Amino acid sequence: MNLDFDVYDADNHFYEPIDAFTRHLPERYSGAIRYVDIDGRTKIAINNKISEYIPNPTFEVVAGPGAWEEYYRGNNPDGKTLREFTGKPIRCEPAFRHPDDRIKLLDEQGVYATLMFPTLASLLEERMKDDIELTHAAISSFNRWMLDEWSFNYQGRIFPTPIITLPDPRKAIEELEWCVENGARVVLIRPAPVPGLRGSRSMALPEFDDFWNAVEQTGILVTCHSSDSGYDAYTNHWEGGSGEFLPFKLSPFRLVVNYRRDIYDTLASMICHGLFARHPAVRVASIENGSTWVASLLLELSLTYGKMPQEFAEDPLETFRRHISVSPFYEEDIPGLIDDIGIDRVLFGSDYPHPEGLGKPLDYINEVADRSPEDRRKVMSENLKELLTLRPAA
Numbered sequence: 001m002n003l004d005f006d007v008y009d010a011d012n013h014f015y016e017p018i019d020a021f022t023r024h025l026p027e028r029y030s031g032a033i034r035y036v037d038i039d040g041r042t043k044i045a046i047n048n049k050i051s052e053y054i055p056n057p058t059f060e061v062v063a064g065p066g067a068w069e070e071y072y073r074g075n076n077p078d079g080k081t082l083r084e085f086t087g088k089p090i091r092c093e094p095a096f097r098h099p100d101d102r103i104k105l106l107d108e109q110g111v112y113a114t115l116m117f118p119t120l121a122s123l124l125e126e127r128m129k130d131d132i133e134l135t136h137a138a139i140s141s142f143n144r145w146m147l148d149e150w151s152f153n154y155q156g157r158i159f160p161t162p163i164i165t166l167p168d169p170r171k172a173i174e175e176l177e178w179c180v181e182n183g184a185r186v187v188l189i190r191p192a193p194v195p196g197l198r199g200s201r202s203m204a205l206p207e208f209d210d211f212w213n214a215v216e217q218t219g220i221l222v223t224c225h226s227s228d229s230g231y232d233a234y235t236n237h238w239e240g241g242s243g244e245f246l247p248f249k250l251s252p253f254r255l256v257v258n259y260r261r262d263i264y265d266t267l268a269s270m271i272c273h274g275l276f277a278r279h280p281a282v283r284v285a286s287i288e289n290g291s292t293w294v295a296s297l298l299l300e301l302s303l304t305y306g307k308m309p310q311e312f313a314e315d316p317l318e319t320f321r322r323h324i325s326v327s328p329f330y331e332e333d334i335p336g337l338i339d340d341i342g343i344d345r346v347l348f349g350s351d352y353p354h355p356e357g358l359g360k361p362l363d364y365i366n367e368v369a370d371r372s373p374e375d376r377r378k379v380m381s382e383n384l385k386e387l388l389t390l391r392p393a394a
Helices: 082-086 099-109 120-127 132-149 169-181 206-218 232-239 252-257 261-272 294-307 316-323 334-341 361-368 373-387
Strands: 008-013 033-038 041-046 049-051 113-117 158-160 186-188 221-225 284-287 324-326
Touching: 008 284, 008 373, 041 120, 049 120, 099 113, 099 158, 113 221, 113 373, 120 132, 132 169, 169 206, 221 261, 232 252, 261 284, 261 294, 261 316, 294 316, 294 334, 316 324, 324 334, 334 361, 334 373, 361 373
Parallel strands: 008 113, 113 158, 186 221, 221 284, 284 324
Antiparallel strands: 033 041, 041 049
């Protein structure tokens, strides 16, 4: 595909090896994260509890990139399972583990630069929420492994996303500053309530203002990427379960009722709790959360503003459109999203190499084929490129 601009992908992933969480983990936590053999299969155990969140946490074999594309496009007339769509797994390729190999693959795909997210790390915080010290130690350890293996800015083309966990805001600030000092242009914050000794709370409340001041001062982009946010607790009440969220074993009820509620609530809290009014330089991007929730959130914000305008510094729809960018899934109504939040806030993301993503990232441009060349350039390139430009607050 011959394009006259450099493509910037907002959603790529690597697969973690088994030492990713433990290489830098302090000795006193040495047993907190383990890989164990269960009936001949390797599983990850967090605080002695086996997790099935990812069926094969070693990633020695994985589903092929884009294997589930037709399923997610709703093209499944024969009622195939995800396992049937997967077919024969493939060996984990070097490009899924190492930045030099990934650069070569990006060249082959026609992608110039990308954000690079972890895969398995999204399970850590939910399974450690009762131990704040361990949570901060484990996330800090993982970030140091990421710096070792990927850096936080690889050749100006791969931008890995260190994680910031927030239970202790002082430690969150220290971690953020360390990330920026080591070249980070973007960080990942889980879209979920923040655990604490007195219960959970919104990251947008004033008690986190020192952290958001630090975000403003660095100018770094904050991403809220799809994670295990603990929302299975609500659907468990309806389906009689008590187990963890299993992304590869969804029921129709869970898919309908719990779909992207975590990002909806997170962004609603940021706006309704006044985060952007107090921190006008903060920029947030929603990644791999889709976009079907956006219209509903905008409607509710508009209705609420009409009822109590005195509780907002401005029209909350204007706040959303100024501060929040969204990466929609390829199967969604992308033109409709553009109409809702504006062309400047829509980001291309392929989710490569995950099976639910696109096997050929540039196929995404077909979803905006009817837009003007300038609109396509913004979605596929300029919008993310602009967000990655660090602009410390004055």
